[in-house]
Amino acid sequence: MGAKFTLGLAFAAGLGLLSAAGARAEEPIRIGFAIAQSGWLSNYDLPPFRAAVTKIDEINAAGGLLGRQIAYTAADTKTDQERSASIGSEMVNGGVDLLVVSCDYDFGAPAALAANQAGIITISLCAADPKMGVQGVGPYAFTATSAAQAEGVAMAEYARTKMGLKTAYVLEDSIIEYNKSACAGFRSAFTAAGGAAAILGSDTFRNEDPSIAAQITRIKALPAAPDAIYLCSVTPGGASAVRQLRAAGIDTPILASTAMVDNYWLNAVPGLKDFYLPGLMSLYGDDPRPEMATFLEAFRKRWNEPPVSSYAVLGYSMIEAWARAVEKAGTVKADPVLAVMNSFRDEPFTAGPTTFTDQMHIQLNRPWLIMKVENDSFHAVELFRNTIVPDMKLLFRVGQ
Amino acid sequence: MSNIVQILADAISLGSLYALVALAIGLVFGVMKLINFAQADYITIGAYALVVPSASVTPVLLLGALPVALMVPGVMLVVTLLALATERLAFRPMRNANPATLLISSFAVSYFLQHLVMMVHTGRPKSVGIGNSLAGAVEVLGVRLPGNQILTMAVAAVLLVALVFFLKKTPMGIQMRAAAENFQMARLMGVRANRVIAVAFVMSGIMAATVSLLLVIQTGTLDIRMGLMPVIFAFFATVIGGMGSLPGAALGGFIVGFISVLLQAFLPAELRAFRDAGVFLLVILILLVRPQGLIVDRAAKERV
Numbered sequence A: 001m002g003a004k005f006t007l008g009l010a011f012a013a014g015l016g017l018l019s020a021a022g023a024r025a026e027e028p029i030r031i032g033f034a035i036a037q038s039g040w041l042s043n044y045d046l047p048p049f050r051a052a053v054t055k056i057d058e059i060n061a062a063g064g065l066l067g068r069q070i071a072y073t074a075a076d077t078k079t080d081q082e083r084s085a086s087i088g089s090e091m092v093n094g095g096v097d098l099l100v101v102s103c104d105y106d107f108g109a110p111a112a113l114a115a116n117q118a119g120i121i122t123i124s125l126c127a128a129d130p131k132m133g134v135q136g137v138g139p140y141a142f143t144a145t146s147a148a149q150a151e152g153v154a155m156a157e158y159a160r161t162k163m164g165l166k167t168a169y170v171l172e173d174s175i176i177e178y179n180k181s182a183c184a185g186f187r188s189a190f191t192a193a194g195g196a197a198a199i200l201g202s203d204t205f206r207n208e209d210p211s212i213a214a215q216i217t218r219i220k221a222l223p224a225a226p227d228a229i230y231l232c233s234v235t236p237g238g239a240s241a242v243r244q245l246r247a248a249g250i251d252t253p254i255l256a257s258t259a260m261v262d263n264y265w266l267n268a269v270p271g272l273k274d275f276y277l278p279g280l281m282s283l284y285g286d287d288p289r290p291e292m293a294t295f296l297e298a299f300r301k302r303w304n305e306p307p308v309s310s311y312a313v314l315g316y317s318m319i320e321a322w323a324r325a326v327e328k329a330g331t332v333k334a335d336p337v338l339a340v341m342n343s344f345r346d347e348p349f350t351a352g353p354t355t356f357t358d359q360m361h362i363q364l365n366r367p368w369l370i371m372k373v374e375n376d377s378f379h380a381v382e383l384f385r386n387t388i389v390p391d392m393k394l395l396f397r398v399g400q
Numbered sequence B: 001m002s003n004i005v006q007i008l009a010d011a012i013s014l015g016s017l018y019a020l021v022a023l024a025i026g027l028v029f030g031v032m033k034l035i036n037f038a039q040a041d042y043i044t045i046g047a048y049a050l051v052v053p054s055a056s057v058t059p060v061l062l063l064g065a066l067p068v069a070l071m072v073p074g075v076m077l078v079v080t081l082l083a084l085a086t087e088r089l090a091f092r093p094m095r096n097a098n099p100a101t102l103l104i105s106s107f108a109v110s111y112f113l114q115h116l117v118m119m120v121h122t123g124r125p126k127s128v129g130i131g132n133s134l135a136g137a138v139e140v141l142g143v144r145l146p147g148n149q150i151l152t153m154a155v156a157a158v159l160l161v162a163l164v165f166f167l168k169k170t171p172m173g174i175q176m177r178a179a180a181e182n183f184q185m186a187r188l189m190g191v192r193a194n195r196v197i198a199v200a201f202v203m204s205g206i207m208a209a210t211v212s213l214l215l216v217i218q219t220g221t222l223d224i225r226m227g228l229m230p231v232i233f234a235f236f237a238t239v240i241g242g243m244g245s246l247p248g249a250a251l252g253g254f255i256v257g258f259i260s261v262l263l264q265a266f267l268p269a270e271l272r273a274f275r276d277a278g279v280f281l282l283v284i285l286i287l288l289v290r291p292q293g294l295i296v297d298r299a300a301k302e303r304v
Helices: A002-026 A042-061 A081-094 A105-117 A148-161 A177-194 A213-220 A237-247 A263-268 A290-303 A312-329 A334-342 B002-032 B039-048 B068-094 B099-121 B147-169 B171-181 B183-188 B193-219 B228-241 B246-266 B269-289
Strands: A029-035 A070-076 A098-101 A121-124 A141-143 A168-173 A199-205 A228-232 A254-256 A275-279 A347-349 A352-354 A368-374 A377-384 B137-140 B143-146
Touching: A029 A042, A029 A081, A042 A070, A042 A290, A042 A312, A070 A081, A081 A098, A081 A105, A098 A105, A098 A312, A105 A121, A105 A141, A121 A312, A121 A334, A148 A177, A148 A228, A148 A254, A148 A275, A148 A368, A148 A377, A168 A177, A168 A213, A168 A237, A177 A199, A177 A228, A199 A213, A199 B269, A213 A237, A213 B002, A213 B246, A228 A237, A237 A254, A237 A263, A237 B193, A263 A377, A275 A377, A290 A312, A312 A334, A312 A347, A312 A352, B002 B039, B002 B143, B002 B147, B002 B171, B002 B193, B002 B228, B002 B246, B039 B068, B039 B099, B039 B193, B039 B228, B068 B099, B068 B193, B137 B147, B143 B147, B147 B171, B147 B193, B147 B246, B171 B183, B171 B193, B183 B193, B228 B246, B228 B269, B246 B269
Parallel strands: A029 A070, A029 A098, A098 A121, A121 A141, A168 A199, A168 A228, A228 A254, A254 A275
Antiparallel strands: A275 A368, A347 A352, A368 A377, B137 B143
16 A cells, blocks of 8 residues: 555656646746826826737737747736735736836836845836836836936937027926936036036926916026026926916927827917927837837737827837847846846847846937927927936936 | 016916915805815816816817807806705715814815716826917016916906905895804894805805816816815915905915915025925914914804
8 A cells, every 4th residue: 555655646746747847838928017007107007008018919929938928917006106015016926027017116116126026027117217227126127218317318418419509498397206307317418518507597396386477487587588498397287387388478499308298288289389309209100210110000900099108119118128038048037037138238129229237227328209399299300319328426316 | 677567467366366266265164164175176177177078188179169158157057066066965964064074075075076087087187278369478568478367367356356246235145244154143044054055155166167267278288186286275375364254265365376476486496396385384474473364254263
């Protein structure tokens, strides 16, 4: 009986091993999305999420990654930081190979921290804060977009070199850090070439202010009118500020940050002209890069409508980047994949050339698509790559 | 000099806006001792009534597509019905509750309405261009004033005069003042409670609709939280002015608007980000000197 039992046990164990090995070959690669599907942040999370799903479906249709299919789960953080933390750790405990988190440092970081602690790669859809990286969340954390400071730097360089604007006035919406970072980038690059006097003045407002009349009065009282106004803000307050500036008869070119991109707010300022910003891509059929047309077509096919926001491309590109790293590493294990990702130098992805190092997990000079508003729509002007690269002091806004 | 005139115009027009909201809050508080934070959502919903309810980011105009002569009454009707509905469904059953309970229930109504708007319209801000012809600047006394500032000041002036006339000269206005002074006594004298309270809500609805139209003309923007800041400032205005006093509420609105604009205009650049802290600091100082508010209502002592 003893021998029989041992034999049975060995057989069972063997069978178990076999089936485990079999399961591993068949088991899909798992990606978790701890993102806001409701609440205000969902407007920013959903377009890149849908684009990410588009890419995942494409990979699966082409035979999968390392011969395995990719399965994804998405849970709703409801634009809530605590929920982001708990969903993040649930997903990490449930075993995911990649954890995708919200488009914002404050709301994405709680989930990202859980992944980083467990040694799992985690990528934010579009947080523009460098803290969503090695120095903030930890070595396993990435973000799919560029630093907000780089937006300001690019706009300043473009204004000086391509548009010939010599002086500027800075209008800063102090409601979120993103705006302050973009303004810091602009100030630093604009004064680097033109000296401190190139900035004629600056003022602050808050996104929810019903009126910026006092700020406008200050601009009008300047002894010399500026060549441009740099507005670092987000909608809806940003749109409201542009409307009020134009209503007050200020027709100076307005330079803005990326978050103001896309046509959805242009109803607020009919006939707007001379409004420029560094965009990610154009949704309006005039992007000079053919890969953007391919992306838009794929998105439309998958969701039967075009993306609401041009931030969508970041989600697509993020899955592309991670999948390429997994392919190169030949495994989904975090550390080898991390090593490959950290070796990316201008690696071509849909959103643009992508560089990661073991210190920097955010883009600092990915080419921007400069866009302007004309005939009530954004239009692509040209691609522009900033030559000034924000340093650590500027990125973390210390000693400024 | 022209700069000073411009700053004054900025202050008066922001003050008018706050005064309108403060009066609406004051009217309802007078007859019901309810500080109605749902006033913010009346403003928001009035603005959203301009567009077709949908999740679309670029909305089709609904009331906003009508000519002004129909659009303004249309928005007023929507907001007034909403104000009456909240009164009937949420506040009337709690009429005898203490003011703290009423305050909490107004928060509940406010959250409910806000999430209702979010459910229908999504939380993404939308943009509408109404009153674009008012967006131009007009030359007054050598100063180029934005058309919407002039409109705001004019509308506030007309409404203030109309309100004073209503309260002093009409039977309903007199009943309302009586109810505000001593609700029990007024009822014993034959003032109908339901009617007086309903009229107060109707008037707060009309003012909310006015404010929402002025805000949309000024900002071109719809946002689920758009009514919140004006109501918070207006709440402080009613407290400075003296709870229960309508002239106090209007005065408080202008004071808060003036302080806010003057701080923005004259604070050094590094401190401007703390403008609102400055406004609230001054509110505290005023209350330390005059805890009952600037204009003390005769009946206020037992209330506050």
